[in-house]
């Protein structure tokens with residue numbers, strides 16, 4: 001057996017180009033369905049785990065997929081309609097669930113800014129790796145990946161991304177102080193920047209602080225009348241909430257009309273969940289969705305796509321198998337003289353078959369190892385698809 | 390050569406038949422009433438083309454089995470043995486040199502010589518030492534690591550001879566191994582083969598068409614005369 005193994009190895013090596021090509025073809029044919037399969041499974045478990053741990057979502061009527069994906073996986077959602085803060089108060093008044101506000105319309109250096117309340121960290125079991133929760137206006141706490149990618153720690157500053165660069169009605173970027181960093185969870189929370197909802201309203205430009213006009217650097221003043229000061233745009237490059245001006249932040253108008261993108265409700269019981277959901281859907285101009293049901297629907301689509309990939313993969317594997325079979329058939333034809341020699345020398349009758357089989361198996365094993373490594377590499381370097389789904 | 394030396398191989402009243410394919414032709418038949426090969430003896434086998442020289446070699450090697458009669462290697466019958474047992478004995482006790490040498494062209498000379506040992510359960514280290522010794526004696530020591538596809542015809546032939554001898558067989562069977570060599574090379578290769586066979590006390594049977602070489606053998610047999618029952622048929626020259 002070891003002698004035949006040696007012969008098979010020698011033959012494969014002597015025909016190196018052919019062997020390499022075969023291995024490459026088989027590895028490629030295996031890599032496609034393998035990667036698709038692992039990705040689909042990962043999608044499935046990741047998406048479902050998050051959905052199952054989120055009992056109820058309440059948001060503006062509209063696309064329930066948008067609502068769910070935004071609230072669960074922080075997919076950027078410019079399109080999402082807002083609901084008013086009053087809805088949160090009303091839901092809370094029913095006393096059936098802990099209600100957590102969510103506001104996500106902004107990003108900071110590309111990462112989603114999730115404005116919420118302190119209950120969110122508690123609900124998702126986010127533990128602080130350092131610092132504190134974002135309690136103050138203008139403060140933020142980073143998910144582990146954000147801190148890692150940006151190289152930031154508590155005490156540093158993070159600028160929000162300006163939404164409309166040329167829209168002067170929009171506020172400029174906000175310089176946020178990092179109050180802490182959460183420990184790694186392995187979920188979407190790692191890739192988000194958390195702050196208080198009030199900070200989001202500052203970002204919206206609804207709440208603001210006033211800079212004392214007298215304190216402004218005279219070089220930036222364009223014109224000055226008795227009751228107004230025009231200042232250069234250089235002044236409003238960014239806003240910052242400091243201890244000095246924190247108290248001056250205030251809202252104009254009705255606080256109950258301030259916007260949220262969703263409310264995450266954690267019902268006290270299954271009964272409360274049912275009643276809350278039906279109550280919201282019947283009485284309020286809102287929609288309440290059960291994320292696990294929405295994700296089940298969505299995965300139905302994903303798995304229909306995967307079925308197609310499986311078919312393509314199967315076709316690829318069958319075609320490659322046929323070609324590999326053909327190559328080895330032709331090769332064994334070419335080797336009849338060699339096989340006859342082995343026969344005459346007195347090798348066991350099975351030697352010829354074993355020799356070919358060893359080469360086939362060896363090629364397959366190397367190709368399989370290659371495709372598994374390639375799949376592992378692909379998954380390692382592929383950006384987190386669930387987050388960008 | 391005295392008859393009391395050990396018998397390497399013996400054929401007794403063997404009949405072998407095979408259909409030649411065409412319906413018109415009578416089936417080919419080889420009859421051997423008696424043939425003995427003694428240890429250390431060198432025998433040449435002659436006969437016209439198609440007379441059954443290769444068939445005889447294959448019968449002795451156990452590649453073919455007779456329809457009647459007995460074939461013995463070192464006193465033990467092989468004609469009744471199971472196929473796998475015959476293969477095992479062939480691998481162990483018989484060295485074969487083929488007309489086309491039949492080297493594996495993707496192996497180097499050394500691996501070609503070691504082929505019977507790799508295929509059997511022989512000791513590879515001892516085999517390699519023996520292979521080097523044979524290569525040295527045959528003058529191919531510097532070529533051991535060269536792939537056999539890049540050897541000259543004469544070099545390939547020496548490799549084939551070394552391969553036949555590497556297991557220290559008691560019987561060496563050569564089927565026209567000097568067929569496509571020039572007379573001078575053929576002569577020197579034959580001398581090497583005879584020398585090696587004698588040194589290892591092996592019986593040598595060589596099929597040849599080259600009548601100028603016959604003088605170097607202990608004995609010459611003609612396949613056409615093997616059917617004759619008389620023991621005189623294989624008397625000493």
Ligand SMILES: Nc1ncnc2c1ncn2[C@@H]1O[C@H](COP(=O)(O)OP(=O)(O)OP(=O)(O)O)[C@@H](O)[C@H]1O
Nearest residue numbers: 407408409410417437438439440441442443444445
């Ligand atoms: N595989 C085979 N199948 C059928 N008939 C065969 C086969 N091999 C040889 N023969 C026939 O058997 C007879 C003896 O063949 P063999 O090969 O023994 O002759 P030979 O004496 O070695 O001839 P040559 O000198 O040409 O090699 C021939 O008539 C040949 O046609």
Ligand SMILES: [Mg+2]
Nearest residue numbers: 442443444564
């Ligand atoms: Mg012949």
